[in-house]
Amino acid sequence: MRKRRTRTGKAWIAIFSIASCLCSLGVSAQTWRCGNAYSDRPCEGGKTVKVEDNRSDQDRRAADSGTRSARTQADQLERSRLFQEKAAHDRDQQAAREARSAAMADRRLALAEQKSRERASKAASEPRKSSLSFTGAPGAKAAGDAPAHKKKKKRKSAGSDAG
Secondary structure (H helix, E strand, O other), rough: OOHHHHHHHHHHHHHHHHHHHHHHHOOOOOEEEEEEEEEEEOOOOOOOEEEOOOOHHHHHHHHHHHHHHHHHHHHHHHHHHHHHHHHHHHHHHHHHHHHHHHHHHHHHHHHHHHHHHHHHHHHHHHHOOOOOOOOOOOOOOOOOOOOOOOOOOOOOOOOOOOO
């Protein structure tokens, strides 16, 4: 008998809990506007706000459809913006690489020109060594001159008795 009472007591507690939940769902809670925020608790200087949705199902569906459409369009715009930002970033990175490359080429060219000037000034400051010995005689050959060719004499042919 004792088990029976505990079962019925538990059943009544369950029914009471369900009934109290159903009653509380039917009661709409007040919403308070506190400055720029909304709350379910009153605040100093707050005003109550009616939050009942009096729209028809068709109006709700139309509003939801508009919201989905706006969300889809916003997503497309975001993807487009991100694509454009990535392209601009890539262009900036490429321009920076080209600028660094051009600066390095300018530095190399300047260093090469400086070395060339240093070599030229060093060569100009050193005395030149003579590579040929020069003698002032008009018929004398210089050490590096090529040998002169002598004219060949014409031979008389054996068959001619001219003289």
